Amino acid sequence: MTRVNDVMLLAASRAGGEVVPARAQMATTLGFHIILACLGIALPAIVLLAEFIGLRRRDETAMRLARHWSQAMGVLVAVGAVTGTVLSFEMGLLWPGLMRAYGAVLGFPFGVEGIFFFLEAIFAGIYLWGWRRLPGWAHWWSGVPIALSGVLGAISVIAVNSWMNTPGGFTQQDGQITAVKVWQVFFNHAAAYEMPHMILAAYMVTGFTVAGVYAAGILRGRRDRYHQAGFALGFVPAAVLTPVQIFVGDTAARAIAADQPVKFAAMEYVARTSRQVPEWLGGVYVNRRVYGGLKIPDMDSLLVGFGPGTQVTGWDTVPPAQRPPVVWLIHLCFDVMVGLGFGLLLIGLWALAAWWWRRRLPAQRVFWAAAAASGAAAIMAMECGWVVTEVGRQPWVVYRLQTTAAAATANGGVIASLTLVIVGYAVLGAATIVILRMLARRWRRGEAAEAAVPYGPRPVRTGEPASRPKS
């Protein structure tokens, strides 16, 4: 969801002052929040799908899944909302230079996002807590705005990030913004590929994560209909969207070769502008050499322009100070993202093949082990993608207009807040996972355990209706 309040200014290191800890902190908080953001964007749709099947076919299992996921969503939405708010604070606390110079420009998409954040939070309040008293279909409809505003809110936030990559839509005189064309800011050039790429990523992360949880259960021998259905409801949408994502990602990479050639050069180890550029799979670039990679001749030129003679711009076109740091990190993250994307595609194809020939999901343990890992793989791929685009944009925060160093706060003590953030988020993340696992155990036991608890509110029981609501 929610709280998708994030601009993606990220990690890696270089330069002096507070830039390094500020970037590390932004990377930590954003890298954490983005997982919850993905779940916020896509989980409502998957829960609604389950509830739809439950209502339409009077399917108890689907309904039970919807209720359980809704309860988990309650926890995730809360953590997502608050960690997203932290990012709003950090926009000013870590990057006052950016806000001072460009707040009037990049504020508009954030304002649009604000509307969707409101709708999401309001209808989440109705949907998550309306299970007992709202009539079935009315309850289902109350969830629809959450799913829609999750996507639209994410689009608004991505508008900001893509604007940072391809800024435009404003005029500036003597450092002052004098005119802003807000829709040009919103629908900037990179938005066309960043928006679908991230929305698809969110659906893949969520779908594979949900599927992964149930695949792990199936691996442990819980092969009942509940687990099969839980797996399928997450896996099918995610697997169907995977080839679409690969197509969008490929298009995006080609667009980046044109929009941000230096970033692209870092992604593909293109040191000098040339033709017949090879594609490096893996490998570490140190001292002007690539160690340990697999070299495919002419492949990069082919991918960029569909012919080996295509010229690809190298990072030699800009002075060293304007090149991104740690090129090998960018390249390896890019390769990991693409590799995991194809791995996820293979898992989907495997399931498809089994369904095609045998009308059932694969029986091999390897499949279920891979499926259990698919959630983590999707998250990893998504995080790597953010490292590529964010570190790849360095040293700029607003491409070719403002350096990250100029945007960062001059306040000392970011190291202190960074330390606290790392410790705090580690605890928060661990607690979230522990609580979700605890919920899962309770669902399996049929939640007989909670009697009166003498502290705090009544135990939550959205998971199972103990009895029909009285009237």
Place this chain on the structure above:
Amino acid sequence: MTAADVVGGILLAGITLYAVLGGADFGGGLWDLLAGPGPRHLAPRVLIDDSITPVWEANHVWLVFDLVIFWTAFPHAFAAVMTTLAVPLWLAAAGIVLRGAGFAFRKELTEVRWRRVTGITFALSSLVTPFFMGTVIGAIATGAVPANASHASLAAWTSATALLSGFLFVAACGYLAAVYLVGEAARRGDRRMRAYFTRRAQAAAILAGALSLATLAALHGSNPALYDQLTGRALPLVVLAGVCGLAVVTLLAAGRLTGIRGIAALGVAAVIWGWGVAQYSVLLPGTAVTLSNAGAPDDTLVAIIVLVIVALLLIGPAFILLYRLQSRRLLGTDEAATLPAAVPADPPEPRASHDARKPQAS
């Protein structure tokens, strides 16, 4: 009136809504903290939890909305505030995370020990955020934020005025929450809780009133110009705030609850608008930064105004729906409660398959 003035008004309205809606949720945490340990003190906790649960996230969004309006419309002032007051703002953000997480986690836990830990986290952090937000507003009002701030300042938010303002915010949150909870208890016919929160609402009202006067007195020393306006052109609002506070205390004593929540909220709103009117058109007192020269061109300001109109059309009805469902007790997890008369007597449309089904193992 310029576009910047309109957006300034929008920002102040956003702050007001955050204060009277989000503030009450923080105040709930205060009363949870003061409820005392153990089973005897379960009732207030349950009431607080029931009334906060479905709405706190939506109320919380006003803060994000306010931050966005602030940085979009007045980016120079925003950067100055975020730089100078970095420490209290970090602490407020930490409070927000801990409050939300603690509250959401506590519901799902069944072990008393962990409920205590998360409950105390929720309750304590509910004090932290309003307090530090209060010091931030206090620091701005005293003119402690320079226009071209480059470093955080400890002195800016530890002045007597800023600290008093922090305590005032906590008291005001507790006051709003207690008044709302009186109404909630009354609607449930819970006499004990009604009396319980009536006493607390009155105490909080007196404390908040005293702190308001103390803050005003401190302002006399720290920012005489603002003080003069508060006792000058903003005086009607200051008086309105006082009248509302006294009215709430009196009505509570008389046991008349009609409209009392609105009056309490109006009182808090009058304080905020009193500050706004007194300070107008200066954005950062003590500097030359005003609403109109704080950074954004007219295009941006007009876009914000249009956006806010669209927002009101979309989220206004949604909020009304949320609050109505909440007040009819159609939201929540409490199965023992009876449905209100407003709802048709027949049971909700059967989600038959699973509602009629026997619970798995209980």
